[in-house]
Amino acid sequence: MNEHWIADFKNGRSTAFNHVFRSFYKPLCYFAASLVKTEPEAEDIVTEVMLKLWSLRGDFESESSIKGFLYISVKNACLDFLKRASRSVPHQKEYFYYEELRRLLEENNNYVSAQMAKAEVLQEISQEIDRLPEKCRAIFRMSFLEGLKNDDIAGILNLSAHTVKAQKARGLKILRTTLLKKRLLAVWNIFFAAF
Amino acid sequence: MERSAELILKYLRGKITPAEHGELEEWLSASPVNRQVFSDLNNPDKVSAALKQIDRFKEDEAWTGVSAKIEGEIEILPVHPSARQYWFRVGWAAALLVLMAGSAYWFMNRQAPREVPRTNRTTDVAPGGNKAVLTLADGTIIVLDSAANGLVSEQGDATVIKLKDGQLAYKIKEVEDDHTTILYNTIKTPRGGQYQIILPDGSAVWLNAASSLRFPASFTGESRRVELSGEAYFEVRQNAASPFFVQTDNCEVQVLGTGFNVNAYTNEASVNTTLIEGALRVKTIADGADDGVIVAPGQQIRQTNKVLKLYEQVNVEEVVAWKNGYFSFDKADIKTVMRQLARWYDLEVVYGGPLPTRRFTGGMQRSLPLSAVLDILKNNNVKFETDGRKITLF
Numbered sequence: 057m058n059e060h061w062i063a064d065f066k067n068g069r070s071t072a073f074n075h076v077f078r079s080f081y082k083p084l085c086y087f088a089a090s091l092v093k094t095e096p097e098a099e100d101i102v103t104e105v106m107l108k109l110w111s112l113r114g115d116f117e118s119e120s121s122i123k124g125f126l127y128i129s130v131k132n133a134c135l136d137f138l139k140r141a142s143r144s145v146p147h148q149k150e151y152f153y154y155e156e157l158r159r160l161l162e163e164n165n166n167y168v169s170a171q172m173a174k175a176e177v178l179q180e181i182s183q184e185i186d187r188l189p190e191k192c193r194a195i196f197r198m199s200f201l202e203g204l205k206n207d208d209i210a211g212i213l214n215l216s217a218h219t220v221k222a223q224k225a226r227g228l229k230i231l232r233t234t235l236l237k238k239r240l241l242a243v244w245n246i247f248f249a250a251f
Numbered sequence: 252m253e254r255s256a257e258l259i260l261k262y263l264r265g266k267i268t269p270a271e272h273g274e275l276e277e278w279l280s281a282s283p284v285n286r287q288v289f290s291d292l293n294n295p296d297k298v299s300a301a302l303k304q305i306d307r308f309k310e311d312e313a314w315t316g317v318s319a320k321i322e323g324e325i326e327i328l329p330v331h332p333s334a335r336q337y338w339f340r341v342g343w344a345a346a347l348l349v350l351m352a353g354s355a356y357w358f359m360n361r362q363a364p365r366e367v368p369r370t371n372r373t374t375d376v377a378p379g380g381n382k383a384v385l386t387l388a389d390g391t392i393i394v395l396d397s398a399a400n401g402l403v404s405e406q407g408d409a410t411v412i413k414l415k416d417g418q419l420a421y422k423i424k425e426v427e428d429d430h431t432t433i434l435y436n437t438i439k440t441p442r443g444g445q446y447q448i449i450l451p452d453g454s455a456v457w458l459n460a461a462s463s464l465r466f467p468a469s470f471t472g473e474s475r476r477v478e479l480s481g482e483a484y485f486e487v488r489q490n491a492a493s494p495f496f497v498q499t500d501n502c503e504v505q506v507l508g509t510g511f512n513v514n515a516y517t518n519e520a521s522v523n524t525t526l527i528e529g530a531l532r533v534k535t536i537a538d539g540a541d542d543g544v545i546v547a548p549g550q551q552i553r554q555t556n557k558v559l560k561l562y563e564q565v566n567v568e569e570v571v572a573w574k575n576g577y578f579s580f581d582k583a584d585i586k587t588v589m590r591q592l593a594r595w596y597d598l599e600v601v602y603g604g605p606l607p608t609r610r611f612t613g614g615m616q617r618s619l620p621l622s623a624v625l626d627i628l629k630n631n632n633v634k635f636e637t638d639g640r641k642i643t644l645f
Contacts, residue, residue, distance in 0.1 A: 070318060070616060074575065077314055085308040086301070095308070103313050110321055123252065169253055170284045176256035177263075177292055178301050185302075190548040194529055200295075201303055202489050212491060213530045214545055 065122075066114050073110055076122060081106070083182065084130050087175035091134040091161060091168065101137060105129045127172050135161060135168075188227050195220055196227040254278075255285070259292055311457075311574065312418075312447075318576045319618050376621035376640060379460055379595040381417030382444030388434035388468065395419060395438075395446065406468035407434045409451050420449035423469055433471065439463035440481070442597035445573075450477070454495065457484040457574045460594040461516070482514045484574045487529075502554045505532040505543070512570050518590065521553040525570040535559060572614060579614040585633070585644070596621050596640070603645035607633065 064072035081102060088098035105126060116122050138158035161168055188196055195213070198204045199220075206224075210217040258275040261267040267275065279286050291297040385393045387404060395403075395413060403411040409421045419438065440446055442461045449455050451469045458464055462481020475495045487495045487506045495506035499515035502522050510528035524533055526546045533552045534543025544559050546552055551565040572579030578591055585607050589600045595617060615627060625637065635644045 070321065071577070071614060073321070074314065074318070074577075077317065078310065081310045081313060082305045082308045086305045089304075099308060099313060103317060106313075106317055107320060110317075120252065127253075164284070166282045167284050169255070170282070170288045173253040173256035173259065174288045174292065174301075176252050177259050178298070178305060180260055181298065182302055182305060194548055198489075198529070200299055201306070203299075204489075204491070208491055214532070 062116070062118065066116065068113065073113070076109070077106060079183070080123070080126055080179070083175050083179035084126060086178065087127065087172060088130050088134050090171040090175070091131070091157075092137055093157065097137065098134075101133045102130060105133055123176075127176070131168055131172060184231055188230055192223045192227045192230070195223045199224055259289060263292070315417075315576055318616060376596050376598075378618055378620055379443035379445060379597070381446055383419075383438050383440045383446035383458065385411070385419065386437045386439070388436060406436060407432075408469040409434075411436075411468070414449075417445070418447045418449070421451040421468060423451050434468040435465055436468055437463055437465045442594050450475075452488050452490065452493075454485065454487040456486075459483065459573050460597075479513055479515055481516055482512070482573070484510070484512045484571055486510050501535055501557070502559075503534055503543075505534075511546075512574070514570070516590075516594075521555040523551055523553050523570075525551040525565055525567060527567055527571065533559060573617065576617050577614045578617060580611045582610040582612055584608075584610060589642075589644070592624060596624070599641045601641065601643040603643050607644070 061072045061075055065076060084102045084105070085095070085098045088101045089095050092098055092101070108129060109122065109125060112125075116125070135158070138154050138161065141154040141158075185193065185196065185200075195209055198209050198212075199206070204212075206217050206220050209215075210220045213220070254274075255278050258267065258271055258278065261271055262275060279289055291301070381396065383395045385395055385403070387393070388406060391404075393403060396416075398413050400413050400415055403413050403419070405411070405424075406421075408423050410424055412420050412422060414420050438446060438448055438458065440458050440460055440462050444460050445458060447455065447457050448464065450466060452475060454475075456464060456477075459482035462479070462483060464477055464479050464483060466477040470493065473493060475490070475493050476498065477496070478498045480499065485497065485506070487509055489509065497504040497506065497513055499513065499522050500517075502515070502524070504511075504513060504524050506529070511524060511526045511531055514523040514525075524531065524546065526548050528548055530548075531546040531552075532543045533546055533554070535554060535557050544552060544561055546561065549564060549567055551562045551570070553560050553562065566579075566581045569579040569581045573591075578588075578595075580588055586602075588611050589598075592598060593600050598621075611631070615624065625635075625642075628635065633644065635642050637643075
């Protein structure tokens with residue numbers, strides 16, 4: 057995506073909107089799900105917010121203003137959802153569930169902002185991993201996200217175990233300079249060595 | 252961004268200042284929830300589990316719905332030369348020829364010749380949509396567009412369910428007895444159709460127009476094999492114990508990873524397999540003993556006859572644009588453009604003279620009606636005449 061994408065987005069180019077969508081949709085769903093607890097509802101809420109973003113596209117000047125709008129709108133939409141859900145099904149089991157959730161979130165402002173912070177950090181981590189060089193990223197994901205052992209990865213990709221280890225180390229090194237603390241890195245090394 | 256998120260990221264990057272560290276500690280001591288979040292983000296197991304959960308959300312489906320809703324609002328703007336092209340751009344000039352469009356029309360119809368309307372827009376043609384036909388093992392044919400949501404059929408160990416418009420899923424029931432015979436089903440899209448299917452192992456396949464996929468109703472045994480003609484995008488569930496194979500006429504793709512696109516239309520020059528995520532091994536079926544070629548993300552294998560060629564740094568976005576609801580062209584010639592349009596809008600394309608030599612770069616949504624597409628072609632100096640679904644270039 058080139059540097060002009062914000063201008064393109066404001067002007068209504070749908071490929072620029074697609075870029076925003078791909079960057080934010082999944083982490084926002086994670087955030088929404090942490091509040092409303094059901095994944096399909098979370099996805100509906102985020103989709104609605106995305107459409108709202110699009111309808112206001114002329115108002116945004118930067119990625120961070122888009123990000124701020126998205127997270128806050130999702131938070132408000134989740135709270136609205138819980139309010140409506142708890143009102144619309146009184147005297148039923150679900151009422152108590154939604155009512156409890158709603159109360160938890162309203163009384164504990166902290167919980168919502170903590171979940172938002174968590175989703176934002178995870179979004180950054182996820183984007184860091186996506187920016188790894190291709191082979192490195194593939195091996196990294198197989199190992200870290202899919203839990204495959206070094207030997208399995210080596211067999212699947214027809215590489216030596218040595219190459220797999222080297223690519224993993226490369227990935228860790230790149231992530232370290234952008235993301236990981238030394239202590240966390242040490243823990244991850246143990247984590248990987250165990251496989 | 253939340254201030255606490257900023258601080259946590261600085262901490263993880265090892266770039267936090269003492270003052271910021273103090274701020275972070277204040278935030279941590281403010282609430283046990285904050286401490287829990289911080290601890291989770293420093294725990295690789297928890298981070299890994301969270302990233303997996305994030306990955307599960309269905310972005311592509313959501314985007315399809317969103318892009319359909321906003322489609323009416325997209326503005327057509329002139330292209331600025333330096334920016335990435337979203338619309339067609341003329342490469343260089345081409346020669347023009349006048350064509351007799353009427354005579355071909357008269358040959359096709361036995362009626363008395365009548366005046367062929369020479370306007371370029373008589374009735375508008377709708378774009379393609381979610382259309383497909385499912386053929387069961389016993390030959391029963393089910394038209395999926397009009398099938399109701401819910402249970403479509405049972406095939407051996409699997410139940411076939413239409414989840415919603417455009418999406419079919421195979422779910423495995425409890426197996427009562429041992430091995431039953433393998434039941435093959437085929438899903439086929441017409442020109443102007445597309446469909447998504449979730450295979451019995453949970454792998455997802457998006458089928459483009461004029462394509463078909465043949466697959467067993469349940470995967471048993473040491474490998475998972477499907478046969479493809481046309482074009483499909485695959486997201487395969489990892490299972491080292493049972494490798495996934497995609498077979499086209501002459502070519503076999505062994506899946507070692509997750510996301511890839513196979514373009515095996517017979518009227519394209521080569522069978523192109525493009526990898527987005529994971530790894531693939533591609534080999535021609537003719538060479539039995541050959542180990543084939545390993546493909547890494549961003550690479551593409553093109554197979555013509557028995558020859559496999561590996562291309563690096565392919566424009567992946569262009570290859571999978573169709574799945575995301577777009578046409579995308581990167582210096583494509585007019586025939587390539589028209590072939591894709593023909594499949595999606597179910598057109599008959601006739602070339603009335605020497606082909607324009609210009610190349611096209613840009614994109615547009617697949618949800619546009621044909622009239623909008625024709626406007627774009629006109630704006631790019633492509634001369635043509637239309638008659639319903641027949642378009643003649645000259």
